[in-house]
Amino acid sequence: MAQVVEHLAELTGFRDRDILDVSLVAALRDLLQPISVAIYRCVGPPGQQRWLMRARLGHGDAVATADPLGSDLDSLPALAAHAARFACVLSQRPLLLPPSAGQPALARFPLTTEHEVVGVLEIENTGPLPDDQQRTVCAMLRIYCNFQGLLDYSERDTLTGLLNRKTFDENFMRLARVVPPDTPTAGASVALPARRIGVDGGPWLGVVDIDHFKKVNDNHGHLIGDEVLLLLARLMRSSFRFHDHLYRFGGEEFVVLLRCAGPVDAATAFERLRGNVEGFGFPRVGCITVSVGFTEVRPGDTPSSAFERADKAVYHAKQNGRNRVSDHAVLVAKGLLAEESRDSDVELF
Numbered sequence: 423m424a425q426v427v428e429h430l431a432e433l434t435g436f437r438d439r440d441i442l443d444v445s446l447v448a449a450l451r452d453l454l455q456p457i458s459v460a461i462y463r464c465v466g467p468p469g470q471q472r473w474l475m476r477a478r479l480g481h482g483d484a485v486a487t488a489d490p491l492g493s494d495l496d497s498l499p500a501l502a503a504h505a506a507r508f509a510c511v512l513s514q515r516p517l518l519l520p521p522s523a524g525q526p527a528l529a530r531f532p533l534t535t536e537h538e539v540v541g542v543l544e545i546e547n548t549g550p551l552p553d554d555q556q557r558t559v560c561a562m563l564r565i566y567c568n569f570q571g572l573l574d575y576s577e578r579d580t581l582t583g584l585l586n587r588k589t590f591d592e593n594f595m596r597l598a599r600v601v602p603p604d605t606p607t608a609g610a611s612v613a614l615p616a617r618r619i620g621v622d623g624g625p626w627l628g629v630v631d632i633d634h635f636k637k638v639n640d641n642h643g644h645l646i647g648d649e650v651l652l653l654l655a656r657l658m659r660s661s662f663r664f665h666d667h668l669y670r671f672g673g674e675e676f677v678v679l680l681r682c683a684g685p686v687d688a689a690t691a692f693e694r695l696r697g698n699v700e701g702f703g704f705p706r707v708g709c710i711t712v713s714v715g716f717t718e719v720r721p722g723d724t725p726s727s728a729f730e731r732a733d734k735a736v737y738h739a740k741q742n743g744r745n746r747v748s749d750h751a752v753l754v755a756k757g758l759l760a761e762e763s764r765d766s767d768v769e770l771f
Contacts, residue, residue, distance in 0.1 A: 439573065443476040444486045446543075446566050451479045454555050456547040457526050461533065463541035464501060464511065465664040472498035473507070474664075476541070491665045492681060506530065511539045516560075520550055527551065531559055536571050579670040581648060582655035587671045590679075594725040597625045597667065597679055623683035628692050628716035629732040630658070633744040635674035638707055646706050653704060654712070661695040677729070678716075685718070685749055692716055692747045700745060711745035718751065734759055 443461050450459045460478035464471045472495055477486045489498065501508045510517045510530040519528045529551040533541040543563065545551060551559075579586045585593070632638075632654065639647040651674070658668050658676065667679035678695075682688040692714045699712050715735025719728050735750040738759060753759040 439570075440476075440491075442566070442569070442573075444488075446562065447477045447479050447486060450543075450545065450559060450562060451481070453558060454545065454547075454551075455481070456545050456551075457481055458546045460544045461541060462504075462507060462544060463533070464539075465498070466495050467660050467664075470495065471501050473501060473504060474498055493665075495664065507542050507544065510542050514539050516556070518551060518556075521548070529556070529559070531563055533563070534567050535574070536567075582651055582670050584655050584658070584676070585667060585669045587669065590669055590671075590677065591725045593667055593679060594627075594719075594728070597681070598719050598723060623681055623687070625719040626680055626682050626688045626716055627719055627728045627732050628678040628680075628688075628714055629729065629736045630676040630678065630692075630695065630712050630714050631736050631740065632674035633711045633713055633740070638710070642706055650704055650707060650710060653702070654699065654710070657698050657702060658695060661698050662691065677732075685751065688716055688718070689747060689749060696745065696747055713739040713744050714747040715739055716747070716749060 447459045447461055450456075458478060458480045461476040462473045463476050465474045466472050474493065475487070475489045477488050479486050501511070506517060506519065506528070507530060510532055514532050514534070516532070517530045519530075521527045526546045526548060527550050529545040529547065531543040531545075532539045533543055543559070545559070577585060577589045632650070635647070635650070638650055651670070654676070655668070655670065658678070662668060662678060662680060666681075669677040669679075671677055678692070680688070680691060682691060696712055696714055699710060702710070704710050713736050715732045715738065717728055717731040717735065731750045735748040735753060738753055739746045739748040750759065754761045
């Protein structure tokens with residue numbers, strides 16, 4: 423019992439979802455002593471979803487393995503490529519397969535939130551999972567689901583489901599951190615694979631603002647305005663990659679944190695959103711457009727300094743026709759914006 427309580431304390435001791443998944447896998451590995459325990463999440467837009475391995479621990483492993491969060495979606499296996507795992511998602515019930523032809527027994531449990539199944543917990547074992555161990559897994563998953571719900575409540579915008587402003591600073595510093603190759607990541611009792619700047623390049627920040635949103639509320643009412651915000655959030659999810667960070671800062675202002683190889687790729691990503699929004703028919707409203715300003719996150723940047731540059735770029739876009747994407751660095755190079763020099767990161771008042 424003490425071991426179970428200790429694992430529960432560790433499971434609910436972190437707000438980082440990466441560590442939460444690793445903690446769950448580590449707890450079940452220690453409690454059940456199976457061949458391996460793994461979490462697979464369904465990622466990507468509807469119709470194109472793939473399996474992302476979030477954490478896997480074998481019996482003798484000291485460190486959990488996982489697919490990189492920046493994995494290209496097409497490089498991951500499609501849901502249908504693992505039929506039994508996919509069946510667990512569709513049925514929303516545990517699926518237990520006995521050992522056969524030299525293969526281990528497999529027990530799969532759906533990972534659920536308050537609204538949907540988001541993945542599968544997979545346990546390899548030498549034999550069928552006993553009833554008492556099945557109950558242990560189900561109990562741990564209920565706690566895991568409840569804790570995920572608490573994180574969602576505190577970290578997500580209640581209207582759109584996007585991340586809220588409170589989580590921005592922490593995520594910004596984590597994304598902006600450059601981890602040298604072969605540097606271990608500190609954290610839970612089982613370490614996570616270190617995040618590195620790889621093929622995706624460095625971090626970029628974009629500010630997205632709905633053009634003439636006040637007119638939507640004035641002409642159609644706030645309920646229709648809320649529907650526009652919901653639909654825009656949906657368009658943002660389909661326009662960016664599954665591992666990009668999407669925020670609603672309040673009102674009609676949204677923020678995107680992503681990794682790109684350079685300014686051309688960043689501009690392409692934000693232009694894709696702009697075009698998708700312009701081409702979408704919003705019920706009762708018709709055409710809605712957005713203005714976007716973006717900037718590369720520089721070494722030594724704070725969340726406020728990077729946001730300020732992107733905000734200036736989006737303001738310039740709004741002052742010069744709206745429905746456009748503006749790169750802060752390009753505007754500075756053309757002399758359309760002034761680059762503010764900083765003698766120190768600390769301001770004295």
